[in-house]
Amino acid sequence: MSSTSNSQTAAMFQRLIGKREQTARDRENVIARRAAITAVAEEEARDYLHPEEDAEFRELTGYVKRLDEDLKRLDQRIAELSDEAERSATISDGAAAVQRARTRVETVREGRTYEQGNGRSYLQDMMRVQLNMDVDGGSRERLQRHARDVAEAAASPEYRDLTRTDGAGGFAVPPLWLMSQYVDLARAGRAYANVCNTQPLPAGTDSINIPKMSTGTATAVQTADNGAVQETDLTDTSVTAPVRTIAGQQDVAIQLLDQSPVSFDQIVFRDLVADFATKLDVQVIAGTGTSGQVTGIRSTAGITTIAYTSATPTVAQLYSKLADAVQRVHTLRFMPPTVIVMHPRRWAWFLAASDSAGRPLVVPDAGNPQNAVATLGAVAAEQVVGQMHGLPVVTDPSMPTTLGAGTNEDVIHIVRASDLLLFESGIRSRVLPDVGSGNLTVRLQVYGYLAFTAGRYPTSVVELGGSGLAAPSF
Structure with a gap:
């Protein structure tokens, strides 16, 4: 598969993921609106819905079904593209192995895989591998090399006096936001x-x-x-x-x-x-x-x-x-x-x-x-x-x-x-x-x-x- 084809496939993959995320958000919003209707009935200790509530509830239920069908189609297409990318990565494994062998023979000493200023990003490579977007196998190969770098560095570690204070290493410890446990305002x-x-x-x-x-x-x-x-x-x-x-x-x-x-x-x-x-x-x-x-x-x-x-x-x-x-x-x-x-x-x-x-x-x-x-x-x-x-x-x-x-x-x-x-x-x-x-x-x-x-x-x-x-x- 050519690099142009790879980039086109990756772009399409990203668009499909974005569309699926938006559809999923739309579905959550519709379910929330439907839940608000039943919440009113529960709050009022009613076991029935008023006619206008029932009509709106049924309309929203139909909309949820349509969104479920859209999500199913998007999941199928994403799975197809993911399988295609994985096959392409498998085909290029041989060529990548030859290139790695040549590199080991010709290079006596090379810098670390992820050094500042070398244009490589650990997080970007990790994302590509996890999303099956590593069509040429380069990201996976760099992550493996980085693992060897870490193992070798463990034999002769370097230490820095860093803490969790922001500016002294603390920015590497991000705060954890438990969004799923959003705290509602207490009301009578x-x-x-x-x-x-x-x-x-x-x-x-x-x-x-x-x-x-x-x-x-x-x-x-x-x-x-x-x-x-x-x-x-x-x-x-x-x-x-x-x-x-x-x-x-x-x-x-x-x-x-x-x-x-x-x-x-x-x-x-x-x-x-x-x-x-x-x-x-x-x-x-x-x-x-x-x-x-x-x-x-x-x-x-x-x-x-x-x-x-x-x-x-x-x-x-x-x-x-x-x-x-x-x-x-x-x-x-x-x-x-x-x-x-x-x-x-x-x-x-x-x-x-x-x-x-x-x-x-x-x-x-x-x-x-x-x-x-x-x-x-x-x-x-x-x-x-x-x-x-x-x-x-x-x-x-x-x-x-x-x-x-x-x-x-x-x-x-x-x-x-x-x-x-x-x-x-x-x-x-x-x-x-x-x-x-x-x-x-x-x-x-x-x-x-x-x-x-x-x-x-x-x-x-x-x-x-x-x-x-x-x-x-x-």
Whole structure:
């Protein structure tokens, strides 16, 4: 095979490898976009996809199949060229051996194979051999000669006082980047939102209105036969839940997406979806109802509040206040509460409490505890962690902790969660290459819609707060 043919084959080989790498990156990006769809369903504890999510999922699945076929064809062509290069190297082995023998006879003493300034590169030869691009066998022969040079030099080694300090040998020890273990930003989830009555957001509307009875009918004891029957006309109103939008985006250079050894778009989308969940949870808890926000639980008119004021709070005092909150839901809503929601630091305060003998007041229920104020379930930050007053306790880091005059108080909610309505669309993801095309910039974007109301039965929520819930000490 001529040198011109060798160079043409090597160039084609490089092009095929480059095309395969790009196709593989495209496949990873599509799989990441598909995973983002299912991640939303998992985050919302759904075992189904919304119609628009299902359509996009199927479209991306078809695209993955096409990319798999392209990768298969490229692998076959690369294998063919690799085999051809290996055969050419085998054919030239004889000529190379003759040349090496002639060199040994004619040369008494020659310099080292890889000396500075001789135009030879150890890394380049290593790359050519590993990629089967050493069509003339020269790279392999030089690597073998270098191995002999190293073996001979071992008999009379030279030493240098070098360290790992940059500039004194340290640049030969590169840092190791574990790209496969990219560390995502820690974000709070949506524990409170997950206990609400969640429903798919109806299409084609920007506001959900729910009829509500304001005052009801009445009955009374009939004073006598044929006496007047009580008649009281009911009145009604409506509860309005406007549809709001949560969105986020990140502009990324095309070079970063093309040349990063990891699927950087997947990292961006994963972080955007995680922050979307956090912001939705905050809206459910404390949305103001203004500036595009929903009216969250704490901003809903008519919820019950109980003040716990104490300079020296104790578990016994707070336990009594919680009992009062539970009975308020029974008394005002005429239905039982279903969950207690608090910040993880407040639950930790309960866990740290002990009696006069140093025994903990919150213990695992497996131990058949006696006189315990609560039982400990999972050791977790954003799910059911135990029980108190017969109700599951859910901790949520998004519960406020900057309230009160000292701006360090938190609150506890006792809730009948089925009365809280949360309407959600699926999270949409978009890749917009045209926005910054003049700068080779791609915009990665997610958005979704929600509507929320706690106004159907405001008395389903009791908020316990006050100076007794200042930041605890441990």
